[in-house]
Each structure stands twice: as C-alpha cells, then as structure tokens.
Amino acid sequence: MAQVILDKVNKVYPNGFHAVKDADFVIEDKEFLVLLGPSGCGKTTTLRMIAGLEDITEGTIKIDQKVVNDVEPKDRDIAMVFQNYALYPHMTVYDNMAFGLKLRKTPKDEIERRVRNAAKILGIDHLLDRKPKQLSGGQRQRVALGRAIVRDPKVFLFDEPLSNLDAKLRVQMRAELKKLQKRLEATVAYVTHDQVEAMTMADKIVIMNEGVIQQVGGAFDVYNNPANIFVAGFIGTPPMNFLNVKVTRDNGIWFKAEGISIKVPEDKVSLLENYIDKDIIFGVRPEDIYDKNFFEGADESNILNTMVDVVEPLGSETLLHLTINGQSMTAKVSPQTRAESGQNFEVAIDLKMIHAFDKETEQAIF
Numbered sequence: 497m498a499q500v501i502l503d504k505v506n507k508v509y510p511n512g513f514h515a516v517k518d519a520d521f522v523i524e525d526k527e528f529l530v531l532l533g534p535s536g537c538g539k540t541t542t543l544r545m546i547a548g549l550e551d552i553t554e555g556t557i558k559i560d561q562k563v564v565n566d567v568e569p570k571d572r573d574i575a576m577v578f579q580n581y582a583l584y585p586h587m588t589v590y591d592n593m594a595f596g597l598k599l600r601k602t603p604k605d606e607i608e609r610r611v612r613n614a615a616k617i618l619g620i621d622h623l624l625d626r627k628p629k630q631l632s633g634g635q636r637q638r639v640a641l642g643r644a645i646v647r648d649p650k651v652f653l654f655d656e657p658l659s660n661l662d663a664k665l666r667v668q669m670r671a672e673l674k675k676l677q678k679r680l681e682a683t684v685a686y687v688t689h690d691q692v693e694a695m696t697m698a699d700k701i702v703i704m705n706e707g708v709i710q711q712v713g714g715a716f717d718v719y720n721n722p723a724n725i726f727v728a729g730f731i732g733t734p735p736m737n738f739l740n741v742k743v744t745r746d747n748g749i750w751f752k753a754e755g756i757s758i759k760v761p762e763d764k765v766s767l768l769e770n771y772i773d774k775d776i777i778f779g780v781r782p783e784d785i786y787d788k789n790f791f792e793g794a795d796e797s798n799i800l801n802t803m804v805d806v807v808e809p810l811g812s813e814t815l816l817h818l819t820i821n822g823q824s825m826t827a828k829v830s831p832q833t834r835a836e837s838g839q840n841f842e843v844a845i846d847l848k849m850i851h852a853f854d855k856e857t858e859q860a861i862f
C-alpha cells in the first residue's frame with residue numbers, strides 16, 4: 497500500500513512568495529497522478545514537498561497514514577526522477593543504478609539482482625558498462641528510471657522527465673512509462689506543463705494555476721466538464737473558444753451578441769435562471785464547430801455566419817480562424833471543407849457540447 501494525502505498544504509518561500517496555497521488531494525495506491533499547469537504555478541514545489549526536499553509551511557502530508565512533514569527525504573521511501581536525469585558522469589550505468597542501494601548497505605548480490613532485473617525491464621541490459629556520455633537522451637532517461645526502479649520505493653515522483661527528449665521519443669517514452677507503471681503497480685506523482693502528456697498518462701489530473709488547485713479529475717472529466725475558464729482554456733488544442741454573449745429569453749433561452757444567436761438546449765435552461773439579461777462567457781471547443789453543410793440538424797438555433805481570416809490545412813483536419821463581429825473563433829473542421837480567407841462561412845455548433853461561464857467569478861455554469 498502506498499497512499500499519499502496532502503491536507504491544506506501551503507508553501508511560503510523565505511522571500512514571502514506564497515507558491516502553493518491550500519493544496520488538497522490524494523494519490524491513491526497504484527494511481528498515476530499528474531500535476532499539470534503553466535510554468536511557475538507551483539507544481540515542482542508541491543512535488544518537492546512530497547519528496548521532503550522543501551519544508552512545508554502549513555498543512556500536512558501523509559504517506560501510508562503517517563505524517564511525514566518532519567521525516568527526512570531518505571526515510572520517506574520515495575524515488576524521484578528529475579528532468580535533467582542527474583546521473584553521475586564518471587560512473588557506469590551499472591554503478592549509477594546501484595548507487596542508492598550501496599548507500600543503503602544493500603548486500604552485493606541483491607544489488608546485482610535488482611540492477612540486472614531493472615535493466616532488463618527497461619531494455620538497457622547491454623549498456624550497463626557504458627558511461628552516461630556514451631548514451632542517447634532516451635537511454636539516459638531509462639537509466640534515471642532504472643535508478644528509481646531498483647529502489648522499489650513506495651512512491652515514484654517524476655519532474656518533467658520527458659522534456660529533454662525530442663518529440664517522437666517523448667511520445668514513445670510516454671507509452672512505455674505508462675506500461676511500466678502498470679506492470680510495477682507503482683504509485684506515481686508526475687509533474688508536467690504538457691496537457692497532452694497529462695491527458696494520455698494520468699489516472700487523475702490535478703490542474704494548478706498561480707499556486708491554487710483549479711480542478712482534480714480524470715482526463716475525460718477535465719476536458720468535458722471544466723470547472724472554470726482557466727481549465728477550459730488550458731485543456732485542449734487549439735483551446736476552447738470564448739465569446740462574450742448576453743443571456744436572453746425569447747421563445748426559449750438564447751445566447752446573443754452582434755452576429756451571434758445560439759439556442760440553449762432545454763436541459764441547460766434552468767441553470768441560467770439567474771443570468772437572464774446578463775452578460776456571460778459562452779464556450780465552445782474548435783472540434784464542436786462544423787461546416788454547416790456537414791452537420792445534420794443545422795438550423796437557426798445553431799448556425800453562425802462568420803468571416804474566414806485564415807485557413808490552416810493540417811491533412812487530417814483543417815483549422816479555420818474565424819471572426820464574428822470582432823470576436824475570434826477557431827474551428828477544427830473536416831479536410832473536405834471548402835473555405836477561403838476573406839469570405840463568409842457558415843458554421844453549425846453542436847449544442848450538446850456548449851459551455852457557459854460566469855463573467856465575474858469565471859466559474860463554469862455548465
């Protein structure tokens with residue numbers, strides 16, 4: 497069992513900067529949890545507090561029901577893998593992987609067994625005699641992983657471990673890491689600012705901004721039911737479109753603005769009771785906007801007449817950068833779509849997929 501609980505954890509650095517504010521979440525046993533957010537949001541600080549490399553200003557961290565606030569990093573039974581791998585350049589791969597076990601006075605034959613086993617799992621058993629500088633980036637990454645695996649820790653902590661790899665290798669290692677985690681039944685906390693990495697690997701995502709947790713949920717959850725404008729705009733590429741509209745009542749409830757008229761589906765109407773005649777933010781993802789001609793059921797409730805700014809064909813799909821009376825919008829449409837910059841273009845919106853946000857609090861209405 498390895499469960500990690502953060503209870504109202506705060507970090508105020510000595511210079512007074514409040515980097516993490518009331519962080520509350522649980523990493524369940526065998527769970528792959530990703531801390532996701534833009535640069536500087538407090539992800540690494542949070543991870544380092546779990547590792548014991550950073551003091552906790554307020555709150556508690558428990559590992560397996562035991563408060564570890566004052567437990568030394570070496571006694572927490574965790575292994576951390578860093579972005580820069582932190583390998584010892586003068587040692588062989590074998591010695592790099594064995595180093596932590598030697599420090600712990602593990603018997604020699606036990607070290608040998610664990611290093612060879614981890615090397616085999618990672619496919620680096622033929623590299624054990626090499627020095628780090630004789631390895632590729634991906635191989636170094638595996639050695640850093642191997643060094644964590646041989647420790648057989650309760651919890652693995654990863655700080656952007658794939659960010660130094662090229663795009664192709666990153667995609668490959670992403671899948672390998674996830675498989676490895678399942679095979680080892682490891683409990684993992686993984687820091688990244690890459691939302692695709694988070695979505696593809698995580699059982700649970702903790703989204704942070706400016707030191708504050710914005711939402712905790714599965715990939716499906718944070719994509720489909722974002723808690724606020726920050727999460728809605730951070731998850732998904734290209735990001736969700738946000739348009740300023742007014743909620744009006746006229747034979748049903750509508751979102752209206754100059755050139756915009758969208759009918760709110762019946763099942764959402766009651767949620768807008770307190771917003772009639774008020775301004776809100778209407779959200780729709782690029783993938784939920786269609787060429788009118790390819791959308792079944794296109795009618796006056798869901799069609800927008802836009803102006804095409806730029807057409808970006810990507811092969812499997814085409815991105816259209818559109819404007820409606822000065823408000824910008826991106827649509828991800830079928831490559832069969834014929835649209836030209838400078839021309840009018842009618843799109844249909846999938847009303848089942850629309851979002852609405854309170855303009856003041858930026859929290860989701862739906």
Ligand code: ATP
Binds near residue numbers: 515537539540542689
């Ligand atoms: P990145 O993805 O860029 O690593 P991050 O989300 O991991 O970002 P942290 O490294 O946790 O962010 O830093 C959070 C904030 O705390 C940043 O604004 C950073 O400048 C600040 N910070 C980090 N270390 C210290 C320190 N020792 N003293 C003061 N402020 C710090």
